[in-house]
Amino acid sequence: MQLTIQDLAKVYPDGTQALNGLSFSVSPGEGVVILGHNGCGKSTLMKCLTGLERPTSGRLVLDGVDLARASRRELRTLRQRIGCVFQKFNMVGNLSVLQNVLFGLMGRRGLLASHALTASRESRLAAMEALDRVGLAHLAARRTDTLSGGQQQRVAIARMLMQDAEIVLADEPVASLDPKAGQEVMELLWSVVRERGMTVLCVLHQIELARAFGERLIGLKAGTLAFDRPTDAISDADITTLYHTDTPQEADTDERVISPLQRAAQA
C-alpha cells in the first residue's frame, strides 16, 4: 500500500501545533521506523493515519484515498486494510485468545462472522493458523489476560494476520515489554510483515531496535521532519541531535505549561 503524506498539519483546539508541514511517502513493502522524543507529534501522526484524528490541513493519501477528507464509510473500509499494534496490546482481556484473533475479521465480515461461537469452520481454522504462526496455538483456549505481555503482543500480531492488513501501524509495540520479549516481538513482527509483503510504519524509542529493523529512519522534531534517510546513512550524531537539543517545540511546550501558572501568579 502506497502512503503519501503532504504538508500535513494538525492544530489541536487548545492551540497545540502537533504537526507542522510534514511530508514524506512510504512505498509498498517498505519498513519505516519513526523516531522522536515525547511530544514531537508521533502519536498525532499515528492517530491521523487511523482516522482517530482529522488533520487540520494537508493530505494523507493511502492507496488513492485521502484520509483527511474521507467519509465515515470510506474510513471504515480503509481501516479494514490497516493493521494496528498498540503499546498496551488492547486485547479484550476476559475473552479467549482465539476470540481475540477472530476479532480481526470484524471489520470486513461483521460481528457474527468474527464471534467464536458463530464463526465458520474456515475462519476458526484460519485463526488457529495465525496463532500457530506466532507460536501460541497451544494457548488458543486461554483467557487473554492470563498471558504475559510478550504473548499478548504476539496475539495482537495474529489478530493483524487474521485481519489480512496491507499496512501495519505499530505505535511503540515493545515499550511495555522487557528487552528480551521486545526483541522477540520485533523479530516476529518483521518476519510476518516480510512474508506478506506488508508496508510497516513503526514508532520506536529503542534506537538499537530501530537501527536493527528499520530500512529507513524518519526523525520527527516539533511536528516536522528532522531527517528521512536509509538506516545506513544515519549517523549517531543525527540521533543525538534529534533527542538532545532544545527544540522550539520544547520551548513552546514549556511556555504553554507555565503560562497558566504565571497568569495565576500575577492575578
Place this chain on the structure above:
Amino acid sequence: MSELSHRYSAPPRLERPSPIAFILLLAFAAFFISGFTSANIHPDRLLRGVINLGTFFGEAMPPNFDRWDVIAIAMLETFQMAIVGVVFGVILSLPMALLCARNTSPHPLVRVVARNIVATLRTVPDLVWALIFVVAVGLGPLAGILAIVMDTIGFCARFFSERIEEVDPGPGQALAATGASRSGVVCGAILPECTPSFVATSLFSVEKAVRSAVVLGLVGAGGIGVELSAAMNLFRYDQALTVILSILVVVIGVEQVSAWIRKRVI
C-alpha cells in the same frame, strides 16, 4: 513553653453551630419528637405488645404443615415470578444501559431522557408498581412479574451503565481501528468486558426480586404473599409461621447460591 501556653488558650470544647446547622438540627428534633409522640408509645402498650407476641407464637407453635403442598406451590410461584421478572428486566436493562452510558449513548439528549426514565422506574417502589399492574392486568403472578421487571430495570440499567462508563477504551479502539462498526465495538469489546459485573448485579437483583415477590403477594400480585395474608386474616398463626419459615429458607438459599456463583464469576 509555659509562656506559649499562656498566650494561646485551647479551643473551646463546643463550637457554636452555624445557622444552617442549627436550623437543620432544630427541624430534625421537631420531626423526631412529633413522630415519637404520634406513635403513642407507652410502657403498658409495649408490655401488652410483648404479651400479644407471646400469644402469637404460642398459637403458631408448632407450625402447621398440613397445607405444605399448597404453600410449596405458592413458594415455587413466587420464585418463578422473581426469575422471570429478572430475566426480562435484565434483557431490557442492556439497551437501556447502553443509552444511558456516556461512552455508548448515540446523543447527549438521548442519554438524559434514558437516565430520567430509569430514575423514574427506580423511584417508584415495587409495591406501587404491583398495585398499578393489578389494576392493569388483574390479580395474579403476571402483575407481580411486571412489577419486578420495572424494579429490575431501575436497578440494573443504572449499575450496568455505570460499569460501561468505566470500561477501558483501548480494546474498543483496537476493534474500531480494524474497521469494526459501533455495534461491533460494543458487542465485541465493551459488553464482554462488563459481563462479570453484569452477572453479579443480576444475581443481586434476583435476591432483591425474591424478597419483593414475597411482599407483592400481599397486594394480590401472586405468590406466597397471598397465602401469608390469608393465614393472618383467618388467625391461623400456625399456618402463617409455616409460610414465614418457608420464605426464610428460600431467601437464605437464594442468597447462598448467588454468593457462590458470584465468587465463581468474578
